[in-house]
Amino acid sequence: MFFNLIPKEFNFFDLFEKQVDYAVKAAVCFKELTLKGSVDQDAIDKIGNIEHQGDEAAHEIIDQLNKTFITPFDREDIHALAKELDDIIDMINTIVSRMRVYKITSVNKNLIAFAATIEDSVRAVACVVKALRNTKNSKSISESCVEINRLENVGDSMRDNVLAELFETEKDPIAVIKWKEIYQDSETVLDICEDVAHVVSSIMVKQA
Amino acid sequence: MFFNLIPKEFNFFDLFEKQVDYAVKAAVCFKELTLKGSVDQDAIDKIGNIEHQGDEAAHEIIDQLNKTFITPFDREDIHALAKELDDIIDMINTIVSRMRVYKITSVNKNLIAFAATIEDSVRAVACVVKALRNTKNSKSISESCVEINRLENVGDSMRDNVLAELFETEKDPIAVIKWKEIYQDSETVLDICEDVAHVVSSIMVKQA
Amino acid sequence: MFFNLIPKEFNFFDLFEKQVDYAVKAAVCFKELTLKGSVDQDAIDKIGNIEHQGDEAAHEIIDQLNKTFITPFDREDIHALAKELDDIIDMINTIVSRMRVYKITSVNKNLIAFAATIEDSVRAVACVVKALRNTKNSKSISESCVEINRLENVGDSMRDNVLAELFETEKDPIAVIKWKEIYQDSETVLDICEDVAHVVSSIMVKQA
Numbered sequence: 253m254f255f256n257l258i259p260k261e262f263n264f265f266d267l268f269e270k271q272v273d274y275a276v277k278a279a280v281c282f283k284e285l286t287l288k289g290s291v292d293q294d295a296i297d298k299i300g301n302i303e304h305q306g307d308e309a310a311h312e313i314i315d316q317l318n319k320t321f322i323t324p325f326d327r328e329d330i331h332a333l334a335k336e337l338d339d340i341i342d343m344i345n346t347i348v349s350r351m352r353v354y355k356i357t358s359v360n361k362n363l364i365a366f367a368a369t370i371e372d373s374v375r376a377v378a379c380v381v382k383a384l385r386n387t388k389n390s391k392s393i394s395e396s397c398v399e400i401n402r403l404e405n406v407g408d409s410m411r412d413n414v415l416a417e418l419f420e421t422e423k424d425p426i427a428v429i430k431w432k433e434i435y436q437d438s439e440t441v442l443d444i445c446e447d448v449a450h451v452v453s454s455i456m457v458k459q460a
Numbered sequence: 461m462f463f464n465l466i467p468k469e470f471n472f473f474d475l476f477e478k479q480v481d482y483a484v485k486a487a488v489c490f491k492e493l494t495l496k497g498s499v500d501q502d503a504i505d506k507i508g509n510i511e512h513q514g515d516e517a518a519h520e521i522i523d524q525l526n527k528t529f530i531t532p533f534d535r536e537d538i539h540a541l542a543k544e545l546d547d548i549i550d551m552i553n554t555i556v557s558r559m560r561v562y563k564i565t566s567v568n569k570n571l572i573a574f575a576a577t578i579e580d581s582v583r584a585v586a587c588v589v590k591a592l593r594n595t596k597n598s599k600s601i602s603e604s605c606v607e608i609n610r611l612e613n614v615g616d617s618m619r620d621n622v623l624a625e626l627f628e629t630e631k632d633p634i635a636v637i638k639w640k641e642i643y644q645d646s647e648t649v650l651d652i653c654e655d656v657a658h659v660v661s662s663i664m665v666k667q668a
Numbered sequence: 669m670f671f672n673l674i675p676k677e678f679n680f681f682d683l684f685e686k687q688v689d690y691a692v693k694a695a696v697c698f699k700e701l702t703l704k705g706s707v708d709q710d711a712i713d714k715i716g717n718i719e720h721q722g723d724e725a726a727h728e729i730i731d732q733l734n735k736t737f738i739t740p741f742d743r744e745d746i747h748a749l750a751k752e753l754d755d756i757i758d759m760i761n762t763i764v765s766r767m768r769v770y771k772i773t774s775v776n777k778n779l780i781a782f783a784a785t786i787e788d789s790v791r792a793v794a795c796v797v798k799a800l801r802n803t804k805n806s807k808s809i810s811e812s813c814v815e816i817n818r819l820e821n822v823g824d825s826m827r828d829n830v831l832a833e834l835f836e837t838e839k840d841p842i843a844v845i846k847w848k849e850i851y852q853d854s855e856t857v858l859d860i861c862e863d864v865a866h867v868v869s870s871i872m873v874k875q876a
Contacts, residue, residue: 318665425633425841526873633841
């Protein structure tokens with residue numbers, strides 16, 4: 253009877269690794285799209301597909317959480333982690349889908365810089381999530397969390413600078429509306445990565 | 461003494477039914493307003509009034525939750541459900557109030573379509589919430605949840621299409637700003653309905 | 669051993685007082701900036717600095733929460749309170765930083781009115797948070813909560829009125845984009861203050 257409480261076939265760490273791998277895939281796909289300099293249907297479909305798979309991975313975690321009595325760390329932290337990782341993928345998908353809607357076909361250097369920073373941050377998030385498996389990884393986890401926080405600050409400055417440039421140089425108000433949203437959403441991805449770092453820091457402190 | 465823990469006069473299911481009925485009223489009122497084709501002070505007052513009553517219903521649930529020791533399902537799920545239902549009503553009220561502020565007096569076919577989809581989704585939310593009373597309803601609950609998710613996807617496409625049309629055809633940037641917000645807020649109502657479906661799915665899994 | 673559960677040197681009330689004092693400082697600084705009629709680098713640096721210190725105060729609370737077994741009120745309420753107080757300071761900092769980015773150098777009467785209302789509301793929030801120390805303060809707490817809710821309603825009307833005025837009188841779409849965001853963010857500060865009042869009301873009901 254007791255063994256039903258911790259189903260053997262089920263491992264939160266595996267599920268989180270799967271989910272965070274989709275986040276990395278989405279970030280890489282977004283960076284490739286910006287480097288290519290244009291948004292095409294293939295890239296849109298690819299990210300849309302990743303978003304769909306990431307969604308399923310998140311649901312699997314929540315379903316297992318609801319069915320499992322004993323969890324490796326606090327239930328609300330598991331819930332928050334699955335939610336934040338899902339939000340990362342969603343937001344990247346939103347940016348690309350908005351570019352299609354706004355018929356933005358060519359990419360500028362600012363978005364390339366954002367996409368590179370997003371990829372760095374999501375990769376650091378993946379390190380952190382994968383390291384959760386072993387409490388001995390606390391040093392490397394806290395180093396990655398510091399890096400994620402640093403990249404969020406970098407993103408804040410980038411957004412402020414590109415918005416200042418946009419409002420100063422772009423005379424077409426419709427273009428201002430489009431790019432303002434895309435830049436702000438890009439920075440939001442880095443905010444969500446920072447939220448992941450906060451959740452993981454909480455988990456580490458509780459286990460110390 | 462023990463009986464104080466579960467006050468007889470108090471029933472979460474009744475309170476949630478009351479609250480979700482206000483959400484349906486707000487959605488119906490919004491659809492009628494769009495079908496009438498114009499925003500008048502009467503409709504604004506009516507929705508403002510529903511929002512006020514919905515607010516009170518939400519507070520009643522939270523107050524009872526804080527006073528009650530034993531609850532029919534997890535406390536955080538009750539809290540989340542009351543919050544999401546309140547957010548549905550708030551967002552519908554925000555859309556209508558923004559139309560007044562922006563002096564949008566005539567309604568287009570896109571908003572009519574959004575309002576109809578919102579009404580469908582909020583009615584499905586009401587089915588789900590009312591079915592919670594009986595664990596035997598799990599099949600009809602999961603069917604309604606599927607429908608709510610489907611309508612959220614419909615809303616996503618609608619928003620993408622109407623935004624694409626707006627940015628292509630509307631040459632007045634001020635009108636773009638106004639309608640972009642109204643369309644995005646409309647889609648947000650469907651997102652919140654989907655959040656309700658997620659909370660209810662969690663409740664069902666835990667009780668299975 | 670047991671005494672480790674409630675570390676002597678640690679007091680949630682002291683930490684919350686420290687954090688809410690930063691929120692008041694930020695609100696006062698914002699009001700002074702609007703009264704001065706212009707945004708200069710000194711004011712930006714000052715608010716940025718307060719935001720940084722407030723951030724550290726929030727982290728201290730979360731860290732202590734994660735390390736402490738017995739807390740004066742529910743863990744999720746402590747978490748929510750620290751988060752909301754942090755959000756107040758963040759949002760004030762965002763408004764000022766956006767004014768710099770948008771090169772808004774002169775302030776209008778609407779923003780002066782918003783800043784005064786924000787200061788009133790944040791001061792009421794400080795009263796509420798400081799009164800939490802003693803359950804005998806429940807009457808003054810509920811009076812301040814009523815005042816915070818009233819100021820949120822005042823802010824709603826202010827935002828609706830200033831947006832209506834903006835869309836009617838401002839013919840430059842770029843200026844509309846800038847001020848729309850600043851006014852909406854200003855109203856959001858009052859929304860967050862109301863969220864604090866809700867958290868505190870929950871704490872009071874549970875302790876009654």
